Amino acid sequence: MSLRRSARLGAIPSLTAPMSSAAPAPALKVTRVQHNNSITKPRKPTIKKATTKTPKSKHTTPSLPTTSTTTATSSSYWDSTPTSTTTRPSTPPPLNRPVDPHRTNATLLTPHGSSINAYPTTLAEASPSKTGLPHPTATTGTLLDQGLAHLIATDPRLKPVIEAHPCPLFSPAGLAEQIDPFNSLTSSIIGQQVSGAAAKSIRNKFVALFNLPGTAAASADASAGVEEGGLAHSRFPTPDIVARCDIPTLRTAGLSQRKAEYIQGLAEKFASGELSARVLATASDEELVELLTAVRGLGRWSVEMFACFALKRIDVFSTGDLGVQRGCAAFVGRDVGKLKGKGGGKFKYMSEKDMLELAAKFAPYRYD
Structure with missing residues (x-):
């Protein structure tokens, strides 16, 4: 079993699940991402509805460790399928x-x-x-919304990440796909x-x-x-x-x-x-x-x-996936860049026991 393909990809904390494109929440456009392992809200978030505009935000979201993209496993598996x-x-x-x-x-x-x-x-x-x-x-119309509500209620820091990364996989349209x-x-x-x-x-x-x-x-x-x-x-x-x-x-x-x-x-x-x-x-x-x-x-x-x-x-919570391991480590504030060159065998970024304990509270919506 190879983990090479997922290793090529970054991972936003693996416990997050992106927001459905069909969800009624305002669509946010990310204009800037800091490079010190934190995410800030967009400078000028807009609501894509009629012509109403929201004022410039004076607040930033709580610091949440992250890297470049969401869910490394999604590309590592599905790009080859x-x-x-x-x-x-x-x-x-x-x-x-x-x-x-x-x-x-x-x-x-x-x-x-x-x-x-x-x-x-x-x-x-x-x-x-x-x-x-x-x-x-x-x-099929409520599964994603239920999952996202559970994730946000469990850890509110996930809300801006979810809003910034829509998830077509578990949307009604995604669930309607027929799979051979x-x-x-x-x-x-x-x-x-x-x-x-x-x-x-x-x-x-x-x-x-x-x-x-x-x-x-x-x-x-x-x-x-x-x-x-x-x-x-x-x-x-x-x-x-x-x-x-x-x-x-x-x-x-x-x-x-x-x-x-x-x-x-x-x-x-x-x-x-x-x-x-x-x-x-x-x-x-x-x-x-x-x-x-x-x-x-x-x-x-x-x-x-x-x-x-x-x-x-x-x-699904794949502890053997390198993207998930990196995401879990980043989520708890570890410097994944420093951990990359160290040993540790299969679980170099975080132990499997620690990952399972971290993810337990997000069940049954632990999709990475």
């Missing part, structure tokens, strides 16, 4: 679909095109007696230990491998009326097709021997039903980690990134 992993709806997102921080909040696609949600689409049908799951605690879990996990394996450009190239070759004339995937596309002439119209191969493909053929896409074996093993688990959209939607956080770390090529960090950025689980 192509956007074709998701399907963005063209219609307004639903606001009343039941969701819960500890279940999959995204809509998952099955290999054959149907969609799965952890809970039914109405609260009336989401009772524990019918679903076998805990009662949902929010809807096999596509996402396969892309994650492809992206391990290589640059983003290399991962994109290998993935394109991998998809093209199953969309060549005469292949089962190409026949399926033709029968479904999928337009030919480019990867933009190519269908990601289904697990059963990948599972039947031999390792030498998979390697022609540019995969290493091990990655080819990892992807074939992942495909076999989906093809057999051991993994499925339904299983991933309803599993608890602990069950999810246990199921996916049993797959060769998927370590705990990879599973946590998948849980947060693909499955849209909102209480």
Whole structure:
């Protein structure tokens, strides 16, 4: 499991969650950020509403240690996972679909095109007696607002950070994205230990491998009326097709021997039903980690990134991520620049025990 990609990125305190773009709070434009590890309010915050202007602020926010950007993990994982992993709806997102921080909040696609949600689409049908799951605690329209309110109430210093960094991931539109879990996990394996450009190239070759004339995937596309002439119209191969493909053929896409074996093993688990959209939607956080770390090529960090950025689980707290470690250390006032060159093994910026204790009060909205 590699942590290199997240190490390239800075991290605003990992316990913060950005504000929904759909939230009614005033939109603030940051005009200046101090370089002494503190954040100040904008000089002239404006309310984007009618023509009303607010007077110049005479106060600054409490000092809050920070570095350059928000949530290092968001880019470190998702930059290597192509956007074709998701399907963005063209219609307004639903606001009343039941969701819960500890279940999959995204809509998952099955290999054959149907969609799965952890809970039914109405609260009336989401009772524990019918679903076998805990009662949902929010809807797609309220989850982010509830989370942000909890974070700010727990530590008011987070408010200006949240206001300055909108979070589309858990907004109603973000929660309406449809995720193909096999596509996402396969892309994650492809992206391990290589640059983003290399991962994109290998993935394109991998998809093209199953969309060549005469292949089962190409026949399926033709029968479904999928337009030919480019990867933009190519269908990601289904697990059963990948599972039947031999390792030498998979390697022609540019995969290493091990990655080819990892992807074939992942495909076999989906093809057999051991993994499925339904299983991933309803599993608890602990069950999810246990199921996916049993797959060769998927370590705990990879599973946590998948849980947060693909499955849209909102209480993910990845202590093994360097960006999270740096954010936690900065949050408590440590000079992360001085800590960078020191030893300390996996947890050089802050011990795992200290991070878990720090984050406990923010649960169940610890999204980093």
